[in-house]
Amino acid sequence: MSSAQFVQYLITGITSGSIYALAGLGFTIIYAVTRIINFAQGEFVMLGGLVAFTLIHRAGIPLVPALFLSILIAAAVGAAMYLLAIRPPKKASVVSLIIITIGVAMLVRGIAGQELTKEFIRLPSFSGEQSMSFLGAHIDPQALWIIGTTVVVTIILHLFLTYTMVGKALKACAINPVASSLVGINPKTMALIAFVLAAAIGGIGGVVFAPLTLMSYQAGVMLGLKGFVAAAIGGFKSPVAAVIGGLLLGIIESFVVAANWGPFTSDYKDAIALVVLLFILLIRSGKLAEEERAG
Amino acid sequence: MIARLKSNWSYLAIATLFVFLILAPFDWFLGQYTTLMIVIGIYTIVTVGLCLLMGYTGQVSLGQAAFFGMGAYISAILSTTYGFNPWLAMLIAAVMTGAFAYIIGSPIFRLKGNYLAMATLGLGLIMWIVFKQLNQSFGEPDGISGIPYLSIGGFVFDSSFRRYFLVWAFCLVILFTSQNIIRSRTGRALRAIHGSESAAESIGINVGRFKVKILVLSAVYASLAGSLFAHHLRYIGAQPFDFLASVKLVVMAVIGGLASIWGAIFGAGTTHILSDELLLRFGDWDVVIYGLILVLVMIFMPEGLFVKLKEVFERLRLRYRKKGVEP
Numbered sequence: 215m216s217s218a219q220f221v222q223y224l225i226t227g228i229t230s231g232s233i234y235a236l237a238g239l240g241f242t243i244i245y246a247v248t249r250i251i252n253f254a255q256g257e258f259v260m261l262g263g264l265v266a267f268t269l270i271h272r273a274g275i276p277l278v279p280a281l282f283l284s285i286l287i288a289a290a291v292g293a294a295m296y297l298l299a300i301r302p303p304k305k306a307s308v309v310s311l312i313i314i315t316i317g318v319a320m321l322v323r324g325i326a327g328q329e330l331t332k333e334f335i336r337l338p339s340f341s342g343e344q345s346m347s348f349l350g351a352h353i354d355p356q357a358l359w360i361i362g363t364t365v366v367v368t369i370i371l372h373l374f375l376t377y378t379m380v381g382k383a384l385k386a387c388a389i390n391p392v393a394s395s396l397v398g399i400n401p402k403t404m405a406l407i408a409f410v411l412a413a414a415i416g417g418i419g420g421v422v423f424a425p426l427t428l429m430s431y432q433a434g435v436m437l438g439l440k441g442f443v444a445a446a447i448g449g450f451k452s453p454v455a456a457v458i459g460g461l462l463l464g465i466i467e468s469f470v471v472a473a474n475w476g477p478f479t480s481d482y483k484d485a486i487a488l489v490v491l492l493f494i495l496l497i498r499s500g501k502l503a504e505e506e507r508a509g
Numbered sequence: 510m511i512a513r514l515k516s517n518w519s520y521l522a523i524a525t526l527f528v529f530l531i532l533a534p535f536d537w538f539l540g541q542y543t544t545l546m547i548v549i550g551i552y553t554i555v556t557v558g559l560c561l562l563m564g565y566t567g568q569v570s571l572g573q574a575a576f577f578g579m580g581a582y583i584s585a586i587l588s589t590t591y592g593f594n595p596w597l598a599m600l601i602a603a604v605m606t607g608a609f610a611y612i613i614g615s616p617i618f619r620l621k622g623n624y625l626a627m628a629t630l631g632l633g634l635i636m637w638i639v640f641k642q643l644n645q646s647f648g649e650p651d652g653i654s655g656i657p658y659l660s661i662g663g664f665v666f667d668s669s670f671r672r673y674f675l676v677w678a679f680c681l682v683i684l685f686t687s688q689n690i691i692r693s694r695t696g697r698a699l700r701a702i703h704g705s706e707s708a709a710e711s712i713g714i715n716v717g718r719f720k721v722k723i724l725v726l727s728a729v730y731a732s733l734a735g736s737l738f739a740h741h742l743r744y745i746g747a748q749p750f751d752f753l754a755s756v757k758l759v760v761m762a763v764i765g766g767l768a769s770i771w772g773a774i775f776g777a778g779t780t781h782i783l784s785d786e787l788l789l790r791f792g793d794w795d796v797v798i799y800g801l802i803l804v805l806v807m808i809f810m811p812e813g814l815f816v817k818l819k820e821v822f823e824r825l826r827l828r829y830r831k832k833g834v835e836p
Contacts, residue, residue, distance in 0.1 A: 251623050299804050303811060306807070308622045309563065309763065310807040310811040313756070313760060314804050316800075317800040318800065320800030320803070323800075324796035328797070484634075488638075492631050496616050
């Protein structure tokens with residue numbers, strides 16, 4: 215492998231890893247605050263891309279406002295999901311919450327396929343199609359937008375959680391919901407905020423990713439799965455860890471496919487994430503069991 | 510007194526079920542739905558295993574379709590490419606699937622709740638990818654065809670009428686076996702584990718061993734069902750064993766009431782009829798309606814439709830008993 219190829223694979227890995235990171239952030243935020251694995255997380259990413267496409271092509275809204283509107287709509291779907299499906303059940307078990315989020319995912323996917331588009335779509339690139347050269351590798355300018363957006367989102371989220379009152383409340387609620395409700399933080403409001411945040415970040419992922427790759431109403435399943443692996447690598451604890459998890463997964467995928475080793479040719483690229491997931495879960499199982507016992 | 514009455518009622522219910530099942534495949538009754546009933550029987554077998562696993566030990570499996578698929582694929586490959594007798598293929602499939610469950614059981618059960626759900630989901634998806642690979646190695650790109658029918662001596666199960674009785678005989682044997690298991694010492698141990706693992710451990714129950722045992726049992730059930738499925742359709746692809754299939758199996762178990770063996774028939778029946786028959790009439794909206802139903806059932810009846818119906822029935826029974834009406 216020449217150094218140019220190495221850089222090429224690294225950049226490809228970091229680009230797709232950034233999308234996994236954005237999806238993984240959503241999983242982490244929701245899990246930390248509510249202890250729910252949101253199987254509809256990938257659908258928010260899909261919605262971001264598809265809603266923006268529909269706004270541009272059917273409503274004739276220019277690119278930039280369409281992108282922002284699309285992110286807002288994804289966030290609104292997140293809020294609706296929490297208020298209509300997650301909050302109502304009284305004593306929901308882990309299994310029933312999992313099935314609820316899977317049900318919502320099917321609902322969103324089905325409606326998107328019917329009402330938005332069944333086609334594979336692609337948004338226009340933010341800054342031209344002309345690819346750039348960097349250390350002998352070709353870079354699509356959209357890749358820089360994706361990586362840049364992920365960095366900015368991560369920094370803003372980190373500042374939000376560390377320096378604002380609402381962010382600190384979210385953190386407190388994630389650490390101990392009972393104790394935080396004693397000091398006047400409403401866990402239900404925090405859960406709503408978590409869902410809105412996760413959906414908005416998913417939507418952002420969708421709008422920056424759709425210009426680089428084809429997006430369809432069924433794309434949410436795999437995006438969700440990858441995000442979930444990213445969050446698992448990060449331990450479902452800190453947003454920064456989820457982002458690192460996503461980047462790692464993207465880079466591993468890119469290099470394993472490049473090496474064309476054993477069963478993991480590009481046809482079976484998706485299996486890599488699953489193997490990584492099982493590996494991570496089994497290594498960490500002792501620690502995870504302790505956590506469940508503690509709270 | 511109440512216990513005796515209750516068991517009278519359940520004997521009556523089981524007797525009715527038997528009569529219904531025997532009459533169902535005849536043309537003057539539900540003959541046109543025989544194929545549907547065969548598939549429901551097959552799904553019931555998988556569901557019972559999942560009920561034991563989820564309802565009695567409290568362990569989640571989002572990858573049960575993997576075991577189901579292993580049964581189907583091992584049976585299919587052995588009986589086509591290698592020309593094994595279908596019964597032998599079925600037996601080997603069950604043993605291999607059971608062994609696989611045993612090997613993965615102890616590491617995977619160190620996880621709990623959400624993490625266990627994730628691990629089983631990952632496993633299910635990996636097996637699904639393996640199945641797609643097996644299609645290419647042993648059959649056409651989309652699946653394996655030319656799987657022989659099961660037969661006893663010269664009696665071939667080549668009509669759906671014959672296969673109906675074969676599948677439901679398997680199904681009922683498995684239902685009764687499972688019922689005996691949960692009424693035995695093992696069953697009480699399982700319920701103790703569901704109640705509290707630490708408490709169960711403290712009274713001398715080997716929690717880990719019991720969980721793995723039940724996982725193996727449920728995997729063997731799923732494998733048998735998969736083999737029956739392969740020898741019934743004579744063609745299998747990877748699609749009936751994907752992630753949504755695992756979700757469908759969990760939904761069947763939940764709708765049937767997790768801790769209820771006989772509810773499995775009800776859960777498998779309603780879910781299968783709903784997802785594969787009724788929803789098709791809504792065309793492209795089927796996924797939307799299916800999703801909506803999942804959400805609504807989980808919000809309003811998290812303990813399952815069957816348990817809810819039983820509750821309503823009990824309430825009515827008590828009301829009538831006050832008025833002096835006894836069966």
